[in-house]
Amino acid sequence: xxxxxxxxxxxxxxxxxxxxxxxxxxxxxxxxxxxxxxxxxxxxxxxxxxxxxxxxxxxxxxxxxxxxxxxxxxxxxxxxxxxxxxxxxxxxxxxxxxxxxxxxxxxxxxxxxxxxxxxxxxxxxxxxxxxxxxxxxxxxxxxxxxxxxxxxxxxxxxxxxxxxxxxxxxxxxxxxxxxxxxxxxxxxxxxxxxxxxxxxxxxxxxxxxxxxxxxxxxxxxxxxxxxxxxxxxxxxxxxxxxxxxxxxxxxxxxxxxxxxxxxxxxxxxxxxxxxxxxxxxxxxxxxxxxxxxxxxxxxxxxxxxxxxxxxxxxxxxxxxxxxxxxxxxxxxxxxxxxxxxxxxxxxxxxxxxxxxxxxxxxxxxxxxxxxxxxxxxxxxxxxxxxxxxxxxxxxxxxxxxxxxxxxxxxxxxxxxxxxxxxxxxxxxxxxxxxxxxxxxxxxxxx
Amino acid sequence: xxxxxxxxxxxxxxxxxxxxxxxxxxxxxxxxxxxxxxxxxxxxxxxxxxxxxxxxxxxxxxxxxxxxxxxxxxxxxxxxxxxxxxxxxxxxxxxxxxxxxxxxxxxxxxxxxxxxxxxxxxxxxxxxxxxxxxxxxxxxxxxxxxxxxxxxxxxxxxxxxxxxxxxxxxxxxxxxxxxxxxxxxxxxxxxxxxxxxxxxxxxxxxxxxxxxxxxxxxxxxxxxxxxxxxxxxxxxxxxxxxxxxxxxxxxxxxxxxxxxxxxxxxxxxxxxxxxxxxxxxxxxxxxxxxxxxxxxxxxxxxxxxxxxxxxxxxxxxxxxxxxxxxxxxxxxxxxxxxxxxxxxxxxxxxxxxxxxxxxxxxxxxxxxxxxxxxxxxxxxxxxxxxxxxxxxxxxxxxxxxxxxxxxxxxxxxxxxxxxxxxxxxxxxxxxxxxxxxxxxxxxxxxxxxxxxxxxxxxxxxxxxxxxxxxxxxxxxxxxxxx
Numbered sequence: 001x002x003x004x005x006x007x008x009x010x011x012x013x014x015x016x017x018x019x020x021x022x023x024x025x026x027x028x029x030x031x032x033x034x035x036x037x038x039x040x041x042x043x044x045x046x047x048x049x050x051x052x053x054x055x056x057x058x059x060x061x062x063x064x065x066x067x068x069x070x071x072x073x074x075x076x077x078x079x080x081x082x083x084x085x086x087x088x089x090x091x092x093x094x095x096x097x098x099x100x101x102x103x104x105x106x107x108x109x110x111x112x113x114x115x116x117x118x119x120x121x122x123x124x125x126x127x128x129x130x131x132x133x134x135x136x137x138x139x140x141x142x143x144x145x146x147x148x149x150x151x152x153x154x155x156x157x158x159x160x161x162x163x164x165x166x167x168x169x170x171x172x173x174x175x176x177x178x179x180x181x182x183x184x185x186x187x188x189x190x191x192x193x194x195x196x197x198x199x200x201x202x203x204x205x206x207x208x209x210x211x212x213x214x215x216x217x218x219x220x221x222x223x224x225x226x227x228x229x230x231x232x233x234x235x236x237x238x239x240x241x242x243x244x245x246x247x248x249x250x251x252x253x254x255x256x257x258x259x260x261x262x263x264x265x266x267x268x269x270x271x272x273x274x275x276x277x278x279x280x281x282x283x284x285x286x287x288x289x290x291x292x293x294x295x296x297x298x299x300x301x302x303x304x305x306x307x308x309x310x311x312x313x314x315x316x317x318x319x320x321x322x323x324x325x326x327x328x329x330x331x332x333x334x335x336x337x338x339x340x341x342x343x344x345x346x347x348x349x350x351x352x353x354x355x356x357x358x359x360x361x362x363x364x365x366x367x368x369x370x371x372x373x374x375x376x377x378x379x380x381x382x383x384x385x386x387x388x389x390x391x392x393x394x395x396x397x398x399x400x401x402x403x404x405x406x407x408x409x410x411x412x413x414x415x416x417x418x419x420x421x422x423x424x425x426x427x428x429x430x431x432x433x434x435x436x437x438x439x440x441x442x443x444x445x446x
Numbered sequence: 447x448x449x450x451x452x453x454x455x456x457x458x459x460x461x462x463x464x465x466x467x468x469x470x471x472x473x474x475x476x477x478x479x480x481x482x483x484x485x486x487x488x489x490x491x492x493x494x495x496x497x498x499x500x501x502x503x504x505x506x507x508x509x510x511x512x513x514x515x516x517x518x519x520x521x522x523x524x525x526x527x528x529x530x531x532x533x534x535x536x537x538x539x540x541x542x543x544x545x546x547x548x549x550x551x552x553x554x555x556x557x558x559x560x561x562x563x564x565x566x567x568x569x570x571x572x573x574x575x576x577x578x579x580x581x582x583x584x585x586x587x588x589x590x591x592x593x594x595x596x597x598x599x600x601x602x603x604x605x606x607x608x609x610x611x612x613x614x615x616x617x618x619x620x621x622x623x624x625x626x627x628x629x630x631x632x633x634x635x636x637x638x639x640x641x642x643x644x645x646x647x648x649x650x651x652x653x654x655x656x657x658x659x660x661x662x663x664x665x666x667x668x669x670x671x672x673x674x675x676x677x678x679x680x681x682x683x684x685x686x687x688x689x690x691x692x693x694x695x696x697x698x699x700x701x702x703x704x705x706x707x708x709x710x711x712x713x714x715x716x717x718x719x720x721x722x723x724x725x726x727x728x729x730x731x732x733x734x735x736x737x738x739x740x741x742x743x744x745x746x747x748x749x750x751x752x753x754x755x756x757x758x759x760x761x762x763x764x765x766x767x768x769x770x771x772x773x774x775x776x777x778x779x780x781x782x783x784x785x786x787x788x789x790x791x792x793x794x795x796x797x798x799x800x801x802x803x804x805x806x807x808x809x810x811x812x813x814x815x816x817x818x819x820x821x822x823x824x825x826x827x828x829x830x831x832x833x834x835x836x837x838x839x840x841x842x843x844x845x846x847x848x849x850x851x852x853x854x855x856x857x858x859x860x861x862x863x864x865x866x867x868x869x870x871x872x873x874x875x876x877x878x879x880x881x882x883x884x885x886x887x888x889x890x891x892x893x894x895x896x897x898x899x900x901x902x903x904x905x906x907x908x909x910x911x912x913x914x915x916x917x918x919x920x921x922x923x924x925x926x927x928x
Binding site for chain 1: 516827840842843844845846847848849850851852853854855856857858859860861862863864865866867868869870871872
């Protein structure tokens with residue numbers, strides 16, 4: 001066992017050495033179109049990455065997820081970047097996606113903005129959608145301002161190789177009810193995509209942003225999203241990961257929620273061989289509120305890991321986390337939710353729940369709902385359950401003449417649908433699309 | 447608010463009841479740890495060669511380890527060379543044959559502690575083994591237990607009288623390679639209790655051990671081994687106290703329980719080591735490894751613990767549920783006040799089919815105290831239809847107090863049902879108001895609410911100890927609200 005651990009750590013370290021060479025090569029001759037204003041941030045981030053190294057086996061945050069394969073694939077792909085653009089795959093993948101209510105669709109392929117595939121946006125002072133590659137130096141510095149580059153090592157990796165991204169800015173008092181659909185495609189070429197999305201919602205503004213990942217083949221994605229919600233704002237953020245079954249996907253979202261504002265997040269993972277998602281929410285102002293919903297469904301020998309962390313810094317803040325997992329075959333699911341109530345955050349109300357369905361003999365779930373509380377005037381609760389489908393519900397359906405397979409399918413889909421339904425009122429088109437995608441996973445599951 | 451303040455003041459003024467020092471001649475070896483010290487301890491105990499070999503292996507392994515740092519505890523560095531690893535009250539060379547021969551000062555000490563050593567023992571019907579610093583000073587009711595076939599004696603006697611049992615079972619549940627403190631304990635442990643319940647015997651009385659640290663600059667390292675053979679039953683209780691001193695003292699114990707087919711062990715602890723003063727000076731560092739191994743079908747173990755003392759508590763009584771239908775239970779009330787820190791919880795390892803476990807953990811944190819529940823429920827692929835229910839609730843009293851929960855659940859069998867619930871809150875104002883409005887003083891109201899909060903655990907304790915535990919809780923927390 002000790003040997004395996006050492007071996008894995010050595011391999012990760014070797015991958016980092018290769019990545020360092022790739023970074024130096026890229027510094028010497030930057031890829032065409034990379035904005036110059038990214039340069040200082042990239043250098044700083046790389047120094048952080050080099051100092052910290054990839055997570056080691058003993059790191060508590062990576063206890064159940066082995067990142068060695070990801071590190072090695074990153075190294076192999078980064079050695080050969082940049083690549084020629086191949087359009088066919090991206091077009092085919094896009095063909096399956098719905099056009100959401102707003103008609104706004106921004107497409108990135110392998111981390112780079114593609115105006116030709118995006119659906120044009122009317123220039124609008126109240127809603128700015130700025131690809132990094134089109135931003136001039138002063139806009140760029142503004143975009144990077146307040147974005148974390150060293151929050152963790154995966155964000156540092158993203159920043160070090162950052163070439164493009166999208167900045168969404170919703171002006172004060174602007175209400176954007178319909179979804180802004182941002183699609184990140186990894187087309188399966190040996191490319192380590194480093195997508196970046198930054199969202200700023202102004203005071204008293206409303207918005208709905210969908211971050212959608214799709215891919216082909218053995219793709220590799222390391223996505224970073226930064227979100228700032230100003231006072232009295234409301235944001236519904238949907239992250240949908242439906243990549244290929246051979247892909248590796250790591251995603252980080254760092255969210256700051258100011259006073260009196262509401263952040264809703266829906267996080268859905270259907271795809272990937274290895275998916276890891278870290279959502280970090282800071283409730284900074286009084287009465288800030290966050291509702292985080294999640295659904296992960298996986299089968300085969302795939303692995304999906306959801307990490308949540310909610311920091312209550314201010315008084316009367318509220319958070320609710322509801323995550324559900326469905327695991328089949330030899331799949332392994334991980335849930336880790338952490339609520340931290342800091343000194344001074346009196347009147348906090350935090351509720352966390354994680355429910356999991358294991359549908360086969362060899363599926364596995366590792367769940368860890370944590371609370372860290374440093375003041376007394378609070379109400380916190382968490383719960384986690386794991387089990388099979390409820391026998392009584394099965395009996396009820398079977399007694400009404402429904403075949404076993406259909407009954408199982410009904411129960412599993414109802415279990416998942418409860419999360420998807422949180423999207424329906426905001427975007428029926430997206431909810432329908434998700435229901436279809438979910439049903440597509442089901443034949444394998446029953 | 448002023449009323450509350452005066453009550454807080456009262457709490458602060460409240461002195462640790464067991465904080466006296468007994469002035470008694472003792473045989474203490476100089477501080478320091480090396481192979482010679484271990485040889486000396488083994489020699490003093492007149493141990494067979496296999497024990498010395500085992501101790502030395504443990505010591506050499508310990509030297510390769512570093513202290514664990516994953517717990518949520520701030521611990522000042524411990525200088526392991528500044529501790530005396532053996533201290534025994536001076537006695538006649540022959541050792542006491544009956545209670546009459548025991549040093550009256552010692553008996554007085556136990557009298558002060560309220561331990562029913564003498565005729566009170568007869569009333570309570572409890573057999574007591576008392577461990578003072580490093581050695582066991584007296585064991586009551588040995589003859590009566592022997593009639594039933596039960597062996598209950600100091601560990602050092604067992605090593606001499608029943609070496610075959612010790613050699614067979616020692617270290618099979620907690621091997622010396624288990625962790626840093628288990629390795630240290632295996633190397634230097636000086637005494638403890640040994641219990642063997644033969645096949646089909648229901649132990650006729652409660653067994654109990656009292657541990658007392660008395661000497662300055664000493665550590666206490668005791669080891670308890672309980673073997674319940676097929677179809678037997680025993681209920682066992684341990685209690686712990688120490689004098690008030692400005693320095694921190696180290697206590698690293700190991701408890702091993704072996705439960706064969708159809709057998710049951712009920713293990714209760716009332717831990718009241720000196721917790722240090724209100725500014726965090728002094729107090730016991732309590733690092734304990736406790737594990738029960740349910741080896742046969744239908745074997746059952748139940749851990750009940752009341753953790754009120756110690757500056758630092760690091761303790762995770764665990765159950766290995768190997769046998770089919772085996773049952774593991776963990777009931778815990780942990781109280782931390784002032785600057786105390788506790789990181790405690792349990793591990794339930796389900797291996798056998800239909801194994802069941804229950805975890806009820808109640809934490810109360812007041813003043814500047816920090817407390818964590820850390821638990822693992824692991825269902826292995828072989829544990830069909832395993833069942834776990836976990837409930838951990840924390841009660842916070844004071845803006846500076848903290849309560850943390852780290853439950854791990856690793857589930858590798860789809861037929862298992864695992865549930866976890868946790869809540870954290872303070873005493874609700876409306877609850878207090880309700881009680882106050884009915885004429886209860888604030889202190890009584892708080893006591894009542896806290897006792898209600900802990901009731902599920904207290905009712906698992908043997909009756910006479912439940913009363914003691916309740917009193918202990920009230921003393922630890924009086925007036926802490928506000």
